[in-house]
Amino acid sequence: MKQASGVESYRPSDYPPFAVTVDIVVFTIRDDRLQIVLIQRSAPPFERAWALPGGFVQSRENLETAARRELQEETGVQAGPSHLAQFQTYGDPDRDPRMRVVSVAWWAIIPNLIQPVAGSDAAFADLIGVDEVISGRVPLAFDHRQIVIDGLEALRTELENSTLASTFWDGEFRIRDLRRVYEVVWGVDLEPGNFQRKVRKIPGWLRATGRRAPGSGGGRPAEFFLSEAREAQRLNSPLRREQP
Amino acid sequence: MKQASGVESYRPSDYPPFAVTVDIVVFTIRDDRLQIVLIQRSAPPFERAWALPGGFVQSRENLETAARRELQEETGVQAGPSHLAQFQTYGDPDRDPRMRVVSVAWWAIIPNLIQPVAGSDAAFADLIGVDEVISGRVPLAFDHRQIVIDGLEALRTELENSTLASTFWDGEFRIRDLRRVYEVVWGVDLEPGNFQRKVRKIPGWLRATGRRAPGSGGGRPAEFFLSEAREAQRLNSPLRREQP
DNA sequence: ACAAAAGTGTTGTACTTACACCCATGA
DNA sequence: TCATGGGTGTAAGTACAACACTTTTGT
Numbered sequence: 121m122k123q124a125s126g127v128e129s130y131r132p133s134d135y136p137p138f139a140v141t142v143d144i145v146v147f148t149i150r151d152d153r154l155q156i157v158l159i160q161r162s163a164p165p166f167e168r169a170w171a172l173p174g175g176f177v178q179s180r181e182n183l184e185t186a187a188r189r190e191l192q193e194e195t196g197v198q199a200g201p202s203h204l205a206q207f208q209t210y211g212d213p214d215r216d217p218r219m220r221v222v223s224v225a226w227w228a229i230i231p232n233l234i235q236p237v238a239g240s241d242a243a244f245a246d247l248i249g250v251d252e253v254i255s256g257r258v259p260l261a262f263d264h265r266q267i268v269i270d271g272l273e274a275l276r277t278e279l280e281n282s283t284l285a286s287t288f289w290d291g292e293f294r295i296r297d298l299r300r301v302y303e304v305v306w307g308v309d310l311e312p313g314n315f316q317r318k319v320r321k322i323p324g325w326l327r328a329t330g331r332r333a334p335g336s337g338g339g340r341p342a343e344f345f346l347s348e349a350r351e352a353q354r355l356n357s358p359l360r361r362e363q364p
Numbered sequence: 365m366k367q368a369s370g371v372e373s374y375r376p377s378d379y380p381p382f383a384v385t386v387d388i389v390v391f392t393i394r395d396d397r398l399q400i401v402l403i404q405r406s407a408p409p410f411e412r413a414w415a416l417p418g419g420f421v422q423s424r425e426n427l428e429t430a431a432r433r434e435l436q437e438e439t440g441v442q443a444g445p446s447h448l449a450q451f452q453t454y455g456d457p458d459r460d461p462r463m464r465v466v467s468v469a470w471w472a473i474i475p476n477l478i479q480p481v482a483g484s485d486a487a488f489a490d491l492i493g494v495d496e497v498i499s500g501r502v503p504l505a506f507d508h509r510q511i512v513i514d515g516l517e518a519l520r521t522e523l524e525n526s527t528l529a530s531t532f533w534d535g536e537f538r539i540r541d542l543r544r545v546y547e548v549v550w551g552v553d554l555e556p557g558n559f560q561r562k563v564r565k566i567p568g569w570l571r572a573t574g575r576r577a578p579g580s581g582g583g584r585p586a587e588f589f590l591s592e593a594r595e596a597q598r599l600n601s602p603l604r605r606e607q608p
Numbered sequence: 609a610c611a612a613a614a615g616t617g618t619t620g621t622a623c624t625t626a627c628a629c630c631c632a633t634g635a
Numbered sequence: 636t637c638a639t640g641g642g643t644g645t646a647a648g649t650a651c652a653a654c655a656c657t658t659t660t661g662t
Binding site: 136137140176180206208210211212213219356 | 379380427455456457
Binding site for chain 1: 637640644
């Protein structure tokens with residue numbers, strides 16, 4: 121009978137060596153579309169295919185540090201992401217043809233103003249629409265398409281229950297911009313008036329600055345807001361997306 | 365400059381070896397309390413301390429298989445758990461004093477009828493109240509207390525949004541039993557009448573059997589119900605727990 | 609008859625939705 | 636003046652909490 125592993129004994133056969141990596145799904149909104157950062161591989165396997173930024177966890181590094189380091193190294197983002205959260209770990213025996221790799225997946229948001237691929241030594245990084253990836257029109261290496269699907273679901277759920285949507289913008293934004301986040305991430309149309317009332321009623325989130333946007337092309341200029349929520353604050357009455 | 369790991373090269377220094385384990389927080393309700401399965405360690409480190417069931421992932425095994433295998437080996441549960449879900453991965457460099465271990469944590473529910481520790485070769489397995497663990501009155505090995513805290517939070521959230529609560533019972537149960545699950549897991553008191561209306565209105569969950577409980581000690585006997593939800597079905601209008 | 613638990617009725621409050629309407633600006 | 640988008644009013648519908656009340660059993 122096998123004993124409880126790691127309790128009585130730990131012979132080498134009990135713990136085959138694994139490589140551990142982190143992979144990060146970095147979301148941003150550009151051109152009114154939800155996009156993610158992808159890197160074009162320059163070596164086999166999956167040479168020239170797109171892949172998520174990520175890499176090996178080092179010997180004395182914890183998982184979050186590894187994710188932040190890889191994000192910085194591969195996307196050239198100087199400031200950190202406005203949010204970084206672990207969502208799932210992938211470890212099928214054949215997910216990497218070279219060796220046994222377990223990958224801890226994270227999702228992140230970088231605000232609109234940050235240019236993710238400027239000044240990086242990862243010359244082949246780019247923003248790709250998440251729809252292109254999920255539909256399969258842009259094939260990804262390894263099981264990264266599944267990771268994107270799961271990461272998107274985590275992001276969608278988080279938007280329902282927290283004030284995280286405002287971190288897609290750095291500094292001032294209009295209610296319209298916030299609504300655009302929900303519409304783009306959830307893939308729905310929201311009623312502008314009701315949305316405005318709903319989010320402005322949430323305590324501790326939005327603070328009006330008094331300043332107004334210079335209207336571009338007619339229409340009453342919108343007021344600018346700032347987020348008062350430092351971390352992603354949990355909503356006691358969530359914004360529900362309907363599930364058809 | 366460091367290149368994107370795992371893309372251009374993979375020299376041994378790029379991927380230090382890790383041991384990968386699974387740890388499982390197995391919830392059940394016994395004596396109107398939420399309890400988890402713990403194992404008493406018989407070897408250092410943390411000899412004689414309580415720990416979560418779990419162990420090393422084998423070379424050609426995927427993560428979920430490893431979790432199910434360890435659960436069966438260490439708790440002696442013949443039938444599988446009624447639910448098993450991954451929730452977080454722990455990988456601090458010093459979480460295991462012997463070596464670098466990354467642990468993928470899962471939570472599970474076993475129904476009331478299953479005797480978890482009978483007939484197992486893990487002679488030191490037992491059920492412990494989750495309150496004892498979180499309060500620290502029963503200290504756990506490694507970072508297992510934190511894993512229990514996070515696993516409990518995952519369970520609480522899942523009960524809000526899915527029909528999973530009924531899997532704490534195997535076969536027939538009363539509305540009262542279902543309410544007890546919520547009260548015990550959330551640590552709140554729920555109003556019986558409103559709870560009954562709410563859950564019976566949820567489509568595709570509860571089916572009345574027409575049979576009634578033999579009243580134990582007076583009172584109108586309760587009707588028995590069966591769950592029609594095979595998997596954990598998402599609720600379109602969740603049961604909210606209030607957050608104080 | 610009385611206590612106890614199951615289940616239903618009722619009522620006030622809060623939130624949501626749909627849509628009308630006014631406001632403030634550019635052209 | 637008109638078009639456009641920002642923001643508010645309003646009324647119907649829905650959901651929920653609190654609690655009274657009826658039903659059905661054991662003692």
